[in-house]
């Protein structure tokens with residue numbers, strides 16, 4: 001694994017993307033930062049992490065012939081690769097919250113931000129940004145957030161954990177990505193709050209009740225509504 005370690009950078013995703021544009025990089029090049037000054041989250045949010053306590057890194061994955069329509073396969077493969085790494089550590093009550101947050105009980109422990117570089121309708125490469133809360137103990141003003149140390153009661157070595165995640169990413173992104181049925185069935189089985197009554201907020205800010213049933217082939221969330229209709233929702237809608 002080609003590992004680039006930075007003391008501080010705005011965002012490891014932005015750094016890796018810039019590096020890719022200026023030259024050729026090995027598949028699975030990893031950029032990790034002790035500290036991110038402008039860590040990016042999904043939907044334009046920011047990712048905040050205590051310097052040196054957690055893993056904040058980005059991995060380059062070159063796709064072979066993956067079409068834009070299959071983007072969600074990447075989300076599932078990356079989520080499952082991290083899930084399996086954490087399962088081995090015996091993190092309790094692990095679930096995947098659609099589209100790709102890793103949860104332990106009701107607390108988020110890992111966020112994933114995948115940025116694809118396209119060439120026409122094909123994904124040429126993906127920058128897979130991962131923020132995993134490892135040894136941070138205090139998350140002020142952030143409800144429902146936890147870390148591996150809070151959950152397991154011990155400090156974990158960051159680089160060893162990083163290596164384990166990257167090894168699993170290789171397996172999922174090079175092999176398991178070709179087995180759609182496997183990815184969908186495992187991902188759906190591990191969905192956070194599946195089949196439980198849940199409240200959602202739509203883009204108009206209105207609350208509604210429903211049951212998560214799974215995901216569509218395109219990766220939209222399938223919610224069973226009160227009138228017995230299953231409707232697809234994407235991230236901007238729910």
Ligand code: BTN
Nearest residue numbers: 011040041042057111112129131
């Ligand atoms: C989310 O849950 O909103 C996604 C968070 C992704 C955070 C990681 S940290 C490393 C990489 N660099 C970034 O700027 N963001 C991702």
